[in-house]
Amino acid sequence: MNILKDGTVTDPQGFVAGVAEAAIKKPGKLDISLVYSERDCAAAGVFTKNQVVAAPVIVDRETLAANSAGIRAVLTNSGNANAATGAVGLANARQMQEMTAExxxxxxxxxxxxxxxxxGVQLPMDRLASGIAHAGENLSADHGLQAAEAIRTTDTFTKSRSYEIPLSGGTVRIGGMSKGSGMIHPNMATMLGVLTTDAQIEAHLLQEILSEATEVSFNCISVDGDTSTNDTVLLLANGASGVSISGGADYDLFKQALIDICQELSKLIIRDGEGATKFVELMVTGTPAQSDAHQIANSIAMSPLVKTAFAGSDANWGRIMAAAGKAGVPFDQNKTTLRVGNDGQTWLTLLESGLPTGYAEEDAAAIFAQGDIYVWLELSEGEAQATVWTCDLTHDYVTINADYRT
Amino acid sequence: MNILKDGTVTDPQGFVAGVAEAAIKKPGKLDISLVYSERDCAAAGVFTKNQVVAAPVIVDRETLAANSAGIRAVLTNSGNANAATGAVGLANARQMQEMTAExxxxxxxxxxxxxxxxxGVQLPMDRLASGIAHAGENLSADHGLQAAEAIRTTDTFTKSRSYEIPLSGGTVRIGGMSKGSGMIHPNMATMLGVLTTDAQIEAHLLQEILSEATEVSFNCISVDGDTSTNDTVLLLANGASGVSISGGADYDLFKQALIDICQELSKLIIRDGEGATKFVELMVTGTPAQSDAHQIANSIAMSPLVKTAFAGSDANWGRIMAAAGKAGVPFDQNKTTLRVGNDGQTWLTLLESGLPTGYAEEDAAAIFAQGDIYVWLELSEGEAQATVWTCDLTHDYVTINADYRT
Incomplete structure (x- = not known):
């Protein structure tokens, strides 16, 4: 499997992209991103679980339910969420479909x-119309990276990757882009992801693979515990490689590649967390069920006290244990082991049987001072485990979010 | 009912208090607080729901289970939580009981x-011993306020109140003190409360009343969503007033007074939230069950995006609605009404039927610029409701918590 760090959604055969500046964001910035397939695509989507959903989520759910085997394009605008916009917003989202189709x-x-x-603000439909028309005019396989750039909001860098996967019948490609930096949390918080592949897969299989992959990637990241009204990951398969996937080893290889690219794109979002200076991997092991481990890891990832301790390079394991304990999952504190490190390979044990091990404080401080921190909590209550990725909570997070609209 | 703003735990008859500097906190600060009743007390307690609990929580649960009709003293030390201290910590907590008894x-x-x-640090037992002995020597009805001062950690002010309640058989008093400013969240996060009364009530009734009162007070506040290993509220009734309460109108009056003082002491904790500049009351109405309303109010109270918007005086209702929607409680966004104000009486309606009302942005901004903000979300799905109190998330919160141990 071949990872292209500067790969894009147009690396899979038969996909092109177009972009435009429609002045929905500040003038001078790309805010229209159009991904187009020259052939009909099987398509799958995973959407926000928020009760409050934006108009495009409603429209996409309907469209996929009716036509998951014949999708040709994904049109994204940044700068306006078309959420809490009522019937007018819904009509505007459908109008976006019409404009793009044309x-x-x-x-x-x-x-x-x-x-x-x-x-809560209606889309500027006239500017949107000219932006979409312009993006349609510059469709090109060279515009993959710009397409990823055009979906950014508070993101500080563009998130794009592609993979090549040699299968029994030939090589297929997966390309992907994502955006998001604040309001990131399971499930799918202000996060958009668009994935393309030139493999040939039926829509129901595609949905199965995408759901599995998001469960262990986009749904395992947390910047601030907030979930947005718009979060969506889409996957389009146009079959242009001529390589068909229906099961067996090829299916497993393809799924693993999709998980990898989804995890890669998820972690990029965490690395770009609003104000973040630290990347934190939280692994919880030894629970009866996987959901228990996930719940405890999430509780740690969402704790402002833990996240500010990371920001202060403070090896404050008391806060980690308190956050684990409040997750609502029973465990015996006297059986817990807590380890930390910087590479996920070598570990410093802070707690054993729930008690400090007598480690040297400067060793722990040295680990917490690094940019990448790995935390491993073993509960000795079962065989299940889960991993969640998060970042620290800094002054810059407050600055970015206290004045977002001003 | 008479509220004394400078009232204390020694206002009820037969209670005295003693304090000491034991150098568990920085030298020169009170860190030993002893509340003593000249008569045996009926006693009740409500404790943290965290899976990870501190030694004193274990000891108090045992003690109340065995002797809830014969309590004489509450000894508090600040500066060291005696948590994650294992068997040695548990022995030390029992030793604290012995020292205080002596x-x-x-x-x-x-x-x-x-x-x-x-x-995670063992108590300095020698300094603790001399501190407790010294506190025992200066027991006095005049030391109620100092007792409240001695339980503070990061608190910026002392939290103490007392109430006089005229009942059919005569007047009784309730005194209370609390501490807490960070790590405050349902259920009972790094929050201590000690309440005294000179009413005569049996222990099982006292426990019933205290549990009800904490449910609508201490369990309805959220600074940062974190719960500590030590949170405890204790209530001691020594009967020194000669007024007995066993049911009827007196019971109801007494319970309401206890709820009032618990809500008062809870709100003081929010007003003292680490780095807080805003006091926010969140009322969610119109849900099928009270627990639904509580869950949605909590979700809003815990959202870092909502809390930073309060800090920035930004009337960002989109974040409030997104936080409500992610609570996991189903509701129809098209039936929601969102109102805000500064006094809980007069309101500006921001959303009706889920859509912006066309209010003037400067009116909303003026409300969010005040120190006290009231938010009222009506869901039109039922008749239940809940109220939660919280504060904003500021730069100072990050500063306080990034470097707590340094």
Whole structure:
């Protein structure tokens, strides 16, 4: 398997991208991103679990339910979320489909739409219309990276990757882009992901693989515990490689590659967490069920006291244990082991049987001072485990979010 | 009912207090607080729900289970939480009981102990011993306020109140003190509360009343969503007023007074939230069950995006709605009404039927610029409701918690 760090959604065969500046964000910034497939695609989507959902989420759910074997385009605008916009917003999202269909020459039910940005403001439909038309005019395999750039909001860097996967019948490719830096949490918080592949897979299999992959990637990251109204991951398979996947070893290889690229794109979001200076991997092992481990890891990842301790390079294991204990999952504190490190390979044991081991404080401080911190909590209550990725909570997070709209 | 803002735990008859500097906190600060009743007390306690609990919580649960009708003293040390201290810590907590019993002249099973401060460090037993002895020597009805001062950790002010309640058989008094400013969240996060009353009530009724009162007070506050290993609220009734309460209107009056003082002491903790500049009351109405409303209010109270918006005086209702929607409680976003204000009486309606009302942005901004903000979310799905109190998330919160141990 071959990872291309500067790979994009247009690396898979038969995909092109177009972009435009429509002044939905500040003028001079790309805010329209169009991904287009020259052939019909099987498509799958995973959406926010928030009760409050944005218009494009409603429209995409409908579109995928009706036409998951014939998708041609994904149109994303940044700068405006089209959320809490009522019937007008819903009509506007459908209008976005129409405009895109006209720009690329397909029908409206072949278009998926994504929006991200401020909530409660109607889309500027005239500017959107000219932006979409312009993006349709510059479709090109060279515009993959710009397509990823155009979906950014508070992101400080562009998140794009592609993989090559040699299968029994030939090589297929997966390309992906994501955006998100604040409001990131399971499940799928202000996070958009668009994945393309030139493998040939039926829509129901594609949905199965995408759901599994997001469960262990996009749903395992937490910047601030908030989930947005717009979060969506889409996967389009156009079959242009001529390589078909229906099961067996090829299916497993493809799924593993999809998990890898989804985890890669997820971790990039954490590394770009608003104000983040630390990347933290939290592994909880030894629980009766996987969901227990996930719940405890999440509780640690969401604790402001833990996250500020990471920011202060403070090896404050008391806060980690208190956050684990409040997750609502029973465990015996006298059987816990807590280890920390910087590479996920070598560990310093801070607690054993729930008690400090007598480690040297300067060794712990040295680990917490690094940019990448790994925390491993073993509970000795079972065989299940889970991993969650998060970041620290810094002054810059407060600065970014106290004045987002001003 | 008479509220005394400078009232204390020694206002009820027959209670005295003693304090000492034992150098468990920085030298020169009170860190030993002893509340003593001249008569045996009925006693009740509510404790942290964290899986990881401190030694004094274990000891107090045992002591109350064995002797809830014969308590004489509550000894609190600040500066050290005696948590994650294993068998040695448990022995030390029992030793604290012995030392206190000797200082006041009762038996060890008549003493409840509380500890708050850093985790994972053993108590300095020699300094503790002389501190407790000294506190026993200066027991006085005049030391109520100092007793409240001595239980502080990062608190910036002392939290103490007392109430006079005229009942059919005469007047009784309730006095209370609390501490806590960070790590405050349902259920009972790094929060200590000690309440005294000179009413005569049986222990099982006292426990019933205290549990009800904490449910709508201490368990409805959230600074940062974290719960500590030590949180405890204790209530001692010594009967010194000669007024007995066993049911009827007196019971209801007494319970309401206890709820009032618990809510008052809870709100003081929020006003003292680490780095807080805003006091926020969140009322969620119109849910099928009270627990639904509580869950949604909590989700809003715990959202870092909402809390930073309060800090920035940003009337960002999109974040409030997104936080409500992620609580896991189903509701129809098209039936929601969101109102904000500064006094809980007059309101500005921001959303109706889930859509912005066309309010003037400067009116909303003026409300969010005040120190006290009231938010009222009506869901139109039922008749239940809940209220939660929280504060904003500021730069100072990060500063305080990034470097707590340094």
């Amino acid at each position: 720009a690329v020459g397909c029908t409206a039910d072949q278009v998926l739409v994504l929006s991200t940005g401020v909530i | 200082a006041v002249g009762c038996t060890a099973d008549q003493v409840l102990v509380l500890s708050t401060g850093v985790i």
